[in-house]
Amino acid sequence: MSAPAGPSIRIGISSCLLGEKVRYDGGHKRDAYLLETFGRFVEWVPVCPEVEMGLDTPRETLRLVRIGEEVRMVMPKTGADHTDAMRSYAERRLNELAHEDLCGYVLKKGSPSCGMERVRVFDAHGVPAKSGRGLFAEALLHRFPNLPVEEEGRLYDPRLRENFIERVFVYNRLRTLFAGRWSLGELVAIHTSHKLLLMAHSPRAYAALGRLVAGGKALPHPELRLRYEEGFMQALAEMATTRRQTNVLQHIAGYLRPHLDESARGELHSLLEDYRHGLVPLIVPLTLIRHYVRRFEIPYLCGQVYLEPHPKELMLRNHV
Numbered sequence: 450m451s452a453p454a455g456p457s458i459r460i461g462i463s464s465c466l467l468g469e470k471v472r473y474d475g476g477h478k479r480d481a482y483l484l485e486t487f488g489r490f491v492e493w494v495p496v497c498p499e500v501e502m503g504l505d506t507p508r509e510t511l512r513l514v515r516i517g518e519e520v521r522m523v524m525p526k527t528g529a530d531h532t533d534a535m536r537s538y539a540e541r542r543l544n545e546l547a548h549e550d551l552c553g554y555v556l557k558k559g560s561p562s563c564g565m566e567r568v569r570v571f572d573a574h575g576v577p578a579k580s581g582r583g584l585f586a587e588a589l590l591h592r593f594p595n596l597p598v599e600e601e602g603r604l605y606d607p608r609l610r611e612n613f614i615e616r617v618f619v620y621n622r623l624r625t626l627f628a629g630r631w632s633l634g635e636l637v638a639i640h641t642s643h644k645l646l647l648m649a650h651s652p653r654a655y656a657a658l659g660r661l662v663a664g665g666k667a668l669p670h671p672e673l674r675l676r677y678e679e680g681f682m683q684a685l686a687e688m689a690t691t692r693r694q695t696n697v698l699q700h701i702a703g704y705l706r707p708h709l710d711e712s713a714r715g716e717l718h719s720l721l722e723d724y725r726h727g728l729v730p731l732i733v734p735l736t737l738i739r740h741y742v743r744r745f746e747i748p749y750l751c752g753q754v755y756l757e758p759h760p761k762e763l764m765l766r767n768h769v
């Protein structure tokens with residue numbers, strides 16, 4: 450049930466978040482959690498679009514400006530327009546990153562090149578609206594639609610952080626499966642092992658993916674892979690709710706009840722209710738459940754990624 454970890458999990462990242470002094474003012478935005486906690490389990494692939502496209506450090510600020518129906522990247526003091534250069538760079542760099550086996554990407558919020566959402570776009574009068582997306586980020590999301598991508602600012606939200614990292618580890622498992630020759634039986638096995646995880650996010654998507662796998666013999670492998678990966682990652686992009694998590698926990702409890710006496714069943718039920726009402730974090734009932742799964746060696750549950758989808762050291766399920 451342990452989540453895979455190690456340098457094989459490669460994550461693209463805005464270079465400034467690693468402490469590299471590449472920002473317009475010659476500074477950085479080093480993120481301690483990404484480096485010191487999450488960084489223990491991944492290998493970073495740093496990218497700074499503005500420096501790599503040829504701009505100096507320090508440099509004049511860039512901003513997104515709406516000109517007619519188009520958004521351009523310009524330097525407001527001099528009027529220098531870097532839109533075409535950035536788009537040309539992005540195409541070239543993304544072609545290179547396609548060979549890096551990335552399993553995720555962390556972008557710098559608010560950046561006219563790397564911001565994923567709510568980037569300021571200025572009108573002709575210099576009035577900003579938080580309605581844009583950085584030009585490199587836009588190209589990245591278009592080129593790799595299934596890749597887990599987040600901004601570092603959103604990762605301060607514990608639910609968004611858990612969701613992103615969970616998607617990274619799942620994407621790594623799928624990439625590992627599809628990297629070489631794979632069989633329909635292997636796809637069935639990975640689908641089965643992720644049943645509870647999928648149900649916590651989207652029971653509808655789990656059922657749809659099940660139907661896709663069941664009819665897999667009728668599809669060419671490349672099409673089956675594409676449709677399964679797309680459906681899986683879209684399902685995990687839906688946030689796991691407390692209600693769905695509780696349904697999954699109750700499903701697990703059904704497998705445990707024949708092995709438990711009345712007192713143990715009562716304790717487990719009480720913990721599930723405490724979680725459902727927001728009194729304890731998910732890790733509390735899961736810790737007891739994992740103890741019982743190990744103790745009674747229930748094969749179906751032993752194989753469920755849901756019980757430990759990522760390294761426990763990240764403490765992603767410790768929030769209420």
